[in-house]
Amino acid sequence: MPEVSQGPLAAETFSDDERAAVYKAIHTRxxxxxxxxxxxxxxxxxxxxxxxxxxxxxxxFMQPWNFIVIRxxxxxxxxxxAFTRANEEAKLLFGDERQALYSSLKLEGILKAPLNLCITCDRTRGxxxxxxxxxxxxxxxYSTVCAVQNLWLAARAEGIGVxxxxxxxxxxxxxxxxxPDHVEIIAYLCIGYISELYDAPELEKRGWRNRLPLQELIFEEVWQQPAS
Incomplete structure (x- = not known):
């Protein structure tokens, strides 16, 4: 039987099209x-x-996640x-000038999405x-949040919205x-096929908040030392 290598192998490169597809999924999610x-x-x-x-x-490599599929x-x-009750409470936390806009935003697709998914973190695993x-x-x-992001980008590539x-x-x-008590709920996701998407984040399109300029968020070596 041939020996199985325990060391790293040559890193596989991406073609231009494959690399572009990764960035497309990121930027159109x-x-x-x-x-x-x-x-x-x-x-x-x-x-x-x-x-x-x-x-x-x-x-x-603790893999702390579980996936609860809700149909x-x-x-x-x-x-x-549960969302509706909390959402009414949340609306009151914003000033009067923001409450009307907040009320006009649809902030969930729980009933409309054919599939809901809860991703959890078992803090005792390992x-x-x-x-x-x-x-x-x-x-x-943080590891479990990475699992959420992986799923989200894969869903975008499949034509599925999250x-x-x-x-x-x-x-x-x-x-x-x-x-159970020792397990943390990390993400409750609504998942389904989609026929259209906003060309920018919906909250940006609706005037809630704009994307911050990347250059203002980059520091060099220490906090608040602007990058040259």
């Missing part, structure tokens, strides 16, 4: 709220998305009620001492999905 089609996502496509998420980087309309309706998390206990959470819902009380969603 959108947070989708209202453009979902009722078309179901085939099982093999869903598995490709989950496999992309499962190949995200994770500290200590039942009754369960989605429970989540939607044991009490995890390589790379010995001094930064948040690294498992919307991240973050306006809810944790205990409400935890109760609906029976998530």
């Amino acid at each position: 959108r947070d989708v709220r209202d453009q979902f089609l009722p078309q179901p996502i085939p099982g093999d496509v869903l598995m490709r998305l989950l496999d992309a998420a499962h190949h995200a980087p994770s500290v200590g 039942e309309e009754a369960r989605k309706a429970q989540i939607h009620r 044991g009490k001492v995890v390589l790379g998390r010995t001094h930064n206990r948040q690294m498992d959470l 919307g991240w819902v973050s306006i809810y009380h944790d205990q409400d969603v935890r109760g609906v999905l029976c998530v």
